Amino acid sequence: MNYLFFLGRVRDISLAELDVVLRRFHATQPPEEVIPGIVRADVDASADELMSILGGTIKIAEVLEISASTITADLQERVVEVLAGFGTQGEKLVFSLAELGRGSSDHIGADEVKDALREKLQANIRYIESPQEGLGAAQLTHHKIHEIYVIQQGEVTLIAKIMAAQDIDAWGKRDFGKPYRDPKKGMLPPKLARMMVNLAVQDSDPAKMTIFDPFCGSGTVLMEALLMGCAVIGSDIDKDAVHGTGANLAWFSKAFNTAPADALGVQDATNIMLADIKKQVDCIVTEPFLGRPNPTLAQLPNVMKGLEKMYLGVFKSFRSLLKPGGRISVVIPAFAVGESVKTLNSLIDRLETLGYTREKGPFTYTRPQTTVQRQIFVYRVKG
Numbered sequence: 001m002n003y004l005f006f007l008g009r010v011r012d013i014s015l016a017e018l019d020v021v022l023r024r025f026h027a028t029q030p031p032e033e034v035i036p037g038i039v040r041a042d043v044d045a046s047a048d049e050l051m052s053i054l055g056g057t058i059k060i061a062e063v064l065e066i067s068a069s070t071i072t073a074d075l076q077e078r079v080v081e082v083l084a085g086f087g088t089q090g091e092k093l094v095f096s097l098a099e100l101g102r103g104s105s106d107h108i109g110a111d112e113v114k115d116a117l118r119e120k121l122q123a124n125i126r127y128i129e130s131p132q133e134g135l136g137a138a139q140l141t142h143h144k145i146h147e148i149y150v151i152q153q154g155e156v157t158l159i160a161k162i163m164a165a166q167d168i169d170a171w172g173k174r175d176f177g178k179p180y181r182d183p184k185k186g187m188l189p190p191k192l193a194r195m196m197v198n199l200a201v202q203d204s205d206p207a208k209m210t211i212f213d214p215f216c217g218s219g220t221v222l223m224e225a226l227l228m229g230c231a232v233i234g235s236d237i238d239k240d241a242v243h244g245t246g247a248n249l250a251w252f253s254k255a256f257n258t259a260p261a262d263a264l265g266v267q268d269a270t271n272i273m274l275a276d277i278k279k280q281v282d283c284i285v286t287e288p289f290l291g292r293p294n295p296t297l298a299q300l301p302n303v304m305k306g307l308e309k310m311y312l313g314v315f316k317s318f319r320s321l322l323k324p325g326g327r328i329s330v331v332i333p334a335f336a337v338g339e340s341v342k343t344l345n346s347l348i349d350r351l352e353t354l355g356y357t358r359e360k361g362p363f364t365y366t367r368p369q370t371t372v373q374r375q376i377f378v379y380r381v382k383g
Helices: 011-024 047-053 072-084 110-121 137-142 168-176 190-201 220-227 239-256 300-318 345-354
Strands: 002-007 032-035 038-042 057-067 093-100 125-127 146-153 156-165 210-213 231-236 263-266 281-286 322-337 340-343 356-365 372-381
Touching: 002 011, 002 156, 011 038, 011 057, 011 190, 011 356, 032 146, 047 057, 047 156, 057 072, 057 137, 072 093, 072 110, 072 146, 072 156, 093 110, 110 125, 137 156, 137 168, 168 190, 168 220, 168 239, 190 210, 190 220, 190 281, 190 322, 190 372, 210 220, 220 231, 220 239, 220 281, 231 239, 239 263, 300 322, 300 345, 322 356, 345 356
Parallel strands: 093 125, 093 146, 210 231, 210 281, 231 263, 281 322
Antiparallel strands: 002 038, 002 057, 032 038, 057 156, 146 156, 322 340, 322 372, 356 372
């Protein structure tokens, strides 16, 4: 299938995640940019299956026609034929239409498409006007709308139909519906947790992988890994977090029909021994402590020094917990100070000497007006 993938807000990590997931399905070519934020790729998998795996892709469209024409009348005719193929005689059809990359070309007439469909299908036809970039995932999730994209790519025009969109209700339920939440613990977004798990698993079979999160917090990483079919182990130095994660996983197992976690325990991540988790794991996916939320400029040197010491300790501890060639997908903080960003570069430089090779990152995930930024890295154990 030839698909268009509509990437999320943080495009670089969304694209990196998509690339590894496509390779999991034996795609032979990396995604190709069509226009900023939309990439194209061939893969032998359904759009629904891919959407159920990806955290950083908002919508997936199947390319149904590739036209050598850029003439509006020709494209309008093709849009009518494509939509008619999804309609049924006498039954209502709701559609939306977005055009991207066509510059100053005349736009396809939605009213003309509507009239042609009404005549062809002898049915009630409704057109939903959309923003220039198209409809949001929420609208597509809650309503049966056939959304068509007409996108100019070089000398050809792609006509594509949205086949899958993020289930925002399910994502929201996992984020806000779980019984234990602690706003003071960083609140890793589920979509970012999913992307981090995918970046750690890469092209391996998730069902054969064990994921360990030694800073499990409220269990977000563990839940996203369980949904992918991974076995999981979690721990945290905070006994309240371990108890809360246990409550969340019990709720999650019933709400999403998943297997339970292998083990949960109260552990200091800098002193975890292999005996504590019983077996080596394939991947560690985690967001450690990121420091105080809004340190002042005067406080920052001591904050960064303390974080570097902690991170060095956990990376030394992780070395014996991972199988040979195992990966770590980890958040390392950076700090926005005025126009500059201060990073833990000395820590990052030292990880090579501890037996780690950086494979991906940094990908910066942040929100406006925040001092502490998340930088996501993927490391592989040497040997």
